[in-house]
Amino acid sequence: MAEQAGSPGGRRKLSQQAIAQTVKLHHDYRNGVMGGRRASFAFTDLTGMAFIGADLSDADFTGAVLNGANLGGCILDRAVLFGSDLRGANLIGASLVRADLRGALLQGANLTHANLFDADLRDGMIAERDRHGNIVAMKYDPGPVEMEGAQMKGANLSSAKMSGAMAHHTDFTDAIMVGCNLVRANLSNANLTNANLSGADLSGASLKGAALTNAVLTGATLTQTDMSGANTAGMLGDKPAGKPLDELGMPPEEALRQHGLWVTSGGAQGKLADFSGFDLRQIGSLYKALLVGVVANKAVFYGLNMEGALMQGAKLAGADLRNARLQGADLRGSNLAGARLAYADLRNADLGPLVITADRKFPSSLEGAHLRHADLRGAKLTQANLRGADLQQTRLDGAVTEGCDFTDAQGVPRGAPPEKTGG
Incomplete structure (x- = not known):
């Protein structure tokens, strides 16, 4: 294909038809069809072109200009995008696993x-070597990755290598950045609200003026990290985020045992557990724990295993249950108003009403709860109060939502009206 005048850097300008043909041949190549060929768009001009949903795993886009291109939903796993120009490109929902x-x-x-x-x-560079293997010249040296003003909301950057990246003013809201290498990265004034940076290496990085509201930095390396002027309200690190367990007055195991006695004896023995405001992360596990009626408003349960826990009538208003494993938990009649449940696993959990008698029912409250990216597949939400809840990117496949109140909720699932329905 001939080069066209005006193409950036003299690159070949490809037509949409030529792109479609290359994508087809690449598909054949990946499926072992005779005549198939790996897609190579290296050093071509693809400005504004559409690749929507195409499977271009392992394709070569080295030095390509994809300014404003539509790559939404594309599979670009292991693709080579070395030194490519993706400014203003649409990569919403794209898969770039192990991409270069x-x-x-x-x-x-x-x-x-x-x-x-x-x-x-x-940083990237292609070097030319002589026959002895010595570097003699830099053939292509695009420099550090620049993502100023990029939208990375809810992106998965776990284990990504971002050392030296220029990411100031970039939006990483809700991003998963577990184990991310951000050594010497420039994240000044970036939005990292609710981002999960557990185990990330931020050595020598700049977080000046960054928004770290409710961000998670447990196990993160912060050697010589500049956090001057950053908003760290609600940030969760390795230090207790609330009252430490040694202020309970007894070992947490004893508090749980006493609570179990209180539940099984109908209050005649033991003692009601009140964990309000405590950081419970050091408990380790609450798997199938007996926590009926427990009081734990604004407590931190982040990442705890609470699968199958019995928590009917629990008071959990404002609690931090992000990344908690609550699969199959019994939360009937519980109060989770304003609770943080981002990325929590609530599959098959029971959040229906707690029935005391025929005329005494206590619906569960999730009013104003943050359920973004939570997994509620198969959960029972009958008559639950979800007024003002954040349900963006929440999985609700197969969930029972009969009689739920979705008034003013964000991201209401299809088929669930944003108002109280009969039930």
């Missing part, structure tokens, strides 16, 4: 909910 994005330009790109697990976003 070294030296890429991502300013203004939209990578909302994209999967960049183990992707390489470090």
